[in-house]
Amino acid sequence: MKRFKKILGYGFIVIIGLLVVAIFWNYPKLTILSGYSAKNMASSVFIGNRSVEFTDINDNNFAPVNLADDQVNMTKKSAVASVFGLNERKAIYREGLGSVVIDDDFDENASYLIPNRSKIKTNLPFPYGDLSQKDTVFSAVDYQKIANMVSSVFDKEGESIQKTRAVLVIHKDQIIAEKYADGLDENSVLLGWSMTKSILATNYGILQKQGKIDINDKAPIKEWEDDERKEITISNLLQMNCGLEWDEDYGSISDATTMLYLDKDMTKPQIYKEAIHKPNEYWYYSSGVSNLLSGVLREHFDSYQEYLDFPYREFIDKIGMHSMLIETDMAGNYVGSSYAWATVRDWAKFGLLYLHKGNWNGEQIFNPEWVDYVTTPTATSEGDYGGHFWLNAGGFYPDAPKDMYSANGFQGQRVFIIPSKDLVIVRFGLVGDAGVDFNRFIKEITEAVK
Incomplete structure (x- = not known):
């Protein structure tokens, strides 16, 4: 014993x-x-x-x-x-x-600046105003087929597999399908995760139109001035082929997770990474690059208030995305990699802005050529990535139109833009490709629009 x-x-x-x-x-x-x-x-x-x-x-x-x-x-x-x-x-x-x-050093009682917002209501129907959309029925649209496909990506009672939270389908500026999971509706504000990257990139398209920046210029990073990184352009950063070292792993302690949940200033981590490839020779997805671009954007303005105001003044509030909020880090930088929130309908407006090549109800927010730029495949991305947008040029979704491009986010957040079908499709969820067959989803909806 x-x-x-x-x-x-x-x-x-x-x-x-x-x-x-x-x-x-x-x-x-x-x-x-x-x-x-x-x-x-x-x-x-x-x-x-x-x-x-x-x-x-x-x-x-x-x-x-x-x-x-x-x-x-x-x-x-x-x-x-x-x-x-x-x-x-x-x-x-x-x-x-x-x-x-x-962190422990952060002063919760310190004063801080906030973006100036302009939320003017307009007496126009959706998507250009706050009124209900016009009652329009398209003879070339199989509404039942679309409704069936939309319903199929939501879990049935007792299931928890696909975890779709919302789907919105817009054709010719008209909502032709819309569905939400229990507890959510058209007023629910949802996190886009990495769809924020496409929001961030749009600021560069606007500055390019205004003649205030040339994306082909060298990235203005003083830490790179005396080594091979001085050859990296803003375009290389937007296309994520700058060649810098980065670990985008969310299942471990990585560059990405450390940046998002430990770093005070999220614009800095990518700056201090070594060049392991020459620019334009190797594509690698990096949230660090996106936040670095947020820092470059901030340095472009004479004051912090101008930086805070710019995205809202120049396009977010201008196109009526009034529910959108982009979160900042401890240092006050927009977390351009990950943290934009908005209703599904407002995310759809972002898709429509690109579908219409930057024209919003007669006002040109960015040049049509900007859309050509963001939809041009990045070298070595196998046709999957452009300028902070995902592409289908390489046939990642084999049964979807090749001209489709999208803002993508963690857990299957998507704004699909399909010019050949005059379609914007928005999907929000808590599971991505592991739960939803996006190839079939897009195929069925696009086939229902003749």
Whole structure:
């Protein structure tokens, strides 16, 4: 019996030892998990106006993020998360700037600037105004086929596979299909994740039209002036073929996760990476590049207020995307890689702006040539990527039109733009290609439009 107890004692010590080792090796990961959970919770509650319970059941309900426990302070507009009581992280919400996960040095009581917004209502029907759209029926559209396809990508009662939250289909500026999951509707504000990259890039198209920037110029990064990186152009950054080292892995402690959940200034990490390829020789997707571009954009203006105002003044509010909010990091930079929120209908307006080659109800927001630029395949991307937009030129979706291009985001957020069919299709969800057959989805809808 004593020997048995002794063996049990050794076993207990071994288990404790293994737990200590496991915690030691995973401690940094827990910090990132806590940061993700707190940030997502704060944004869902204070931007999306959803409950803590709804966010726990939906947005934060996937492994390993669901290991985190969140506490929300409605009065102070903050969220605190920890994993097994360890690595507590805090995110705060600031009106006009969204939510940000903060560190111990951040001064929550400091004053801050916010973007100036112009939300003028117009007496025009959707999409150009706030009135209901005109009652139009297209004889060349098979509405039932589209409705069936849209319904098929939503989970049936008791299922949790496709996790589609919303679908909107627009043809010739008219909504021809629209559906939402329970708890959401046309007023729900949803996170676009990396669709924000396409929002960011649009600022460069506008500056190009205004003659205030040339994307073929060398990137104005002082840290690159004395080495081979000085040859990198703004276009190389937009096309993500700058050749810089970067690790875009969301399942580990990587450049991307460290940037989003630990770094104070998200415009800096990509700057300090080495060149491992020459520009235009190697395509690699990098959220670091997008945030670097946000920093380049900020440096273009004489004041921080001008930087904050520019995207809203020059196109977001101008085309009536009044629900959109782009969140900032601790240093006040727009997180151009990941954090834009808007209703599905407002995301659709963004797609329509590109479908109409930058023309919004008679006003040219950016030149038509900008669309040609963002839809030209980046060298070595196999026809899959352009200027901060995803392409189907290489046939990634073999049964979808080759002229289709899209803003894509984590968990299957999509704004598909299909010029040959005069279509914009928006899909939001909590699972991407693993849950939804986008090839069939696009094929069925486009075939229903003759």
